[in-house]
Amino acid sequence: MSIRSLPKAELHLHLEGAAPPAFIAGLAREKNIDIGGIFDAQGRYAYRNFVDFLRVYEAACTTLTSPRDFYRLTRAVLEESAAHGVIYSECFLSPDFCGGGDLAAWREYLAAIREAAEEARANDGIVLRGVVTCIRHFGPEQSRRIAHCAAETAGDWLTGFGMGGDEGQYSASDFTWAFDAAREAGLRLTSHAGEWGGPESVRETLDHLRVERVGHGVRAHEDPDLLHRIADEGVMLEVCPGSNVALGLYPDLAHHPIDRLREAGVAVSVSTDDPPFFHTDMTAEYEGLCRHRGWSEDDIAATTRAALDAAFCPDDIRQSLIRKLEPET
Numbered sequence: 483m484s485i486r487s488l489p490k491a492e493l494h495l496h497l498e499g500a501a502p503p504a505f506i507a508g509l510a511r512e513k514n515i516d517i518g519g520i521f522d523a524q525g526r527y528a529y530r531n532f533v534d535f536l537r538v539y540e541a542a543c544t545t546l547t548s549p550r551d552f553y554r555l556t557r558a559v560l561e562e563s564a565a566h567g568v569i570y571s572e573c574f575l576s577p578d579f580c581g582g583g584d585l586a587a588w589r590e591y592l593a594a595i596r597e598a599a600e601e602a603r604a605n606d607g608i609v610l611r612g613v614v615t616c617i618r619h620f621g622p623e624q625s626r627r628i629a630h631c632a633a634e635t636a637g638d639w640l641t642g643f644g645m646g647g648d649e650g651q652y653s654a655s656d657f658t659w660a661f662d663a664a665r666e667a668g669l670r671l672t673s674h675a676g677e678w679g680g681p682e683s684v685r686e687t688l689d690h691l692r693v694e695r696v697g698h699g700v701r702a703h704e705d706p707d708l709l710h711r712i713a714d715e716g717v718m719l720e721v722c723p724g725s726n727v728a729l730g731l732y733p734d735l736a737h738h739p740i741d742r743l744r745e746a747g748v749a750v751s752v753s754t755d756d757p758p759f760f761h762t763d764m765t766a767e768y769e770g771l772c773r774h775r776g777w778s779e780d781d782i783a784a785t786t787r788a789a790l791d792a793a794f795c796p797d798d799i800r801q802s803l804i805r806k807l808e809p810e811t
């Protein structure tokens with residue numbers, strides 16, 4: 483069986499970060515928005531390093547100005563994911579790019595995203611759930627507004643809250659209010675850490691934000707005590723190998739710690755993060771792990787199952803997705 487057609491689950495995907503460059507360029511043209519030189523000669527996103535990547539990401543987002551844009555984006559992203567065998571996806575959604583943190587505007591954007599998700603489910607069978615994400619370098623004050631948007635729209639579709647952005651800014655403890663508010667609203671929690679920050683950043687995130695999953699978290703492998711803790715507490719790491727290599731965190735897959743994490747008993751999932759930025763997709767992620775790390779179809783199945791076990795979705799949906807992994811008799 484080809485890797486492309488194997489069933490997959492993805493827990494770490496930024497919705498705007500999955501926008502194809504041609505989609506963003508088209509919107510910029512339609513609306514006459516100057517997004518500056520964010521593409522290379524081949525029309526791909528061009529950035530020099532992680533901080534520059536964040537700038538390009540935000541410039542691309544200036545073209546997404548209406549709920550209709552997010553409807554179209556969600557349809558395009560889910561169609562692409564389904565083509566790579568993804569049966570379940572969780573997307574990071576940013577009220578910051580959907581009305582700037584205004585609750586009434588956020589509700590309209592969310593309705594458009596959900597409408598697209600329902601159509602994708604009917605057409606391709608792919609299931610989507612949303613995780614509202616605040617952006618670390620936008621600061622703790624703004625994170626409160628974003629948590630408020632999340633809490634007010636929490637339910638069995640908007641199921642999680644998290645944080646992405648520049649890990650070099652602020653400390654995790656500055657965001658405690660936002661994560662507490664989200665937890666009280668019944669949202670499940672994840673935060674980026676241990677990508678550009680070391681093990682101490684992961685530890686702070688666990689201590690102060692009390693998350694059950696960590697976005698990336700790969701640098702936890704540098705600290706054996708922390709690895710034990712993560713394994714003991716059953717914290718899942720949302721690992722994005724292609725992203726880590728594209729951004730220069732590791733020179734190549736051979737140097738990536740994913741297998742060391744697994745050997746330490748840590749639950750890991752595999753995701754693309756921002757696929758067109760990193761020239762990847764779910765098929766390419768697993769093909770790379772098979773080619774360069776000796777992964778087999780069993781490893782892919784086990785990782786997919788681990789992702790579904792840690793998914794922020796209602797249990798009846800989890801069970802129906804798990805049944806899809808079983809070979810047909």
Ligand SMILES: O=c1[nH]cnc2c1ncn2[C@@H]1O[C@H](CO)[C@@H](O)[C@H]1O
Nearest residue numbers: 496574576615617646647674755756
């Ligand atoms: O790989 C990543 N590491 C850290 N932050 C990221 C990454 N990709 C995207 N974002 C952050 O997530 C926000 C939208 O959800 C983006 O604005 C960016 O700040």
